[in-house]
Amino acid sequence: MRHARNNELTDRRSAAAEAKASLLTAYRAAKTAAEPSQASRQAERISLVDAREARRAERERLKHEERTRVETSAAQEHAAMEAAAVAEIEARHSAENARISRVVQDEAARKAERDRRYAARKSRQA
Template sequence: MTYHGNNELADRRSAAAGAKASLLQAYRAAKTAAEPARLARQAERLLIVEAREARRIERDRLKLVERSQLEAEAANEQAVAEAARKAERDRRYANRKARQA
């Protein structure tokens, strides 16, 4: 870089302002050029989020179905156990009545 001996404040200010303006212009140009890629990435992220949400909903639905099946099986087992207990009680009652008669 060459040095100019007559470097006034106004010259330095205008040079700084010009550099700042060129940087801002370059930033805006880069931002405008990158806009389609940014929109594509944003759309891709949105699709990923929607797919993730759909998988979560399906997983929750499967858990609910499995839970209801387990509850139904447990209720069935309890009904069978109660029926077996009642049958045993009725058998003992019948044996006692038979002995008394």
């Protein structure tokens, strides 16, 4: 004899409806009681999201600055290498021109000496 009274179908239905109604009122009361804390939690979440976005934007800005600095540095190094190569080529050309000039001068000096000897021999023979 667990239940002393006889539970009819209508009694069970009314008990279930009362239980649902009490659960609903408890839920509504908890929801209204939690609204201020929920609003503060929502504001905290929004501030966290804003801070996260600001940090991400700062990281992106730093990455972009680093990338442009590296690209600028690479471009300067490339320009310096090209200038060094051009200077080396010009130095080679000037050295080659100087060598050719010396060879031409030496050849002219040899011809002048040969002509002088020829003229001296002709003057002795005459």
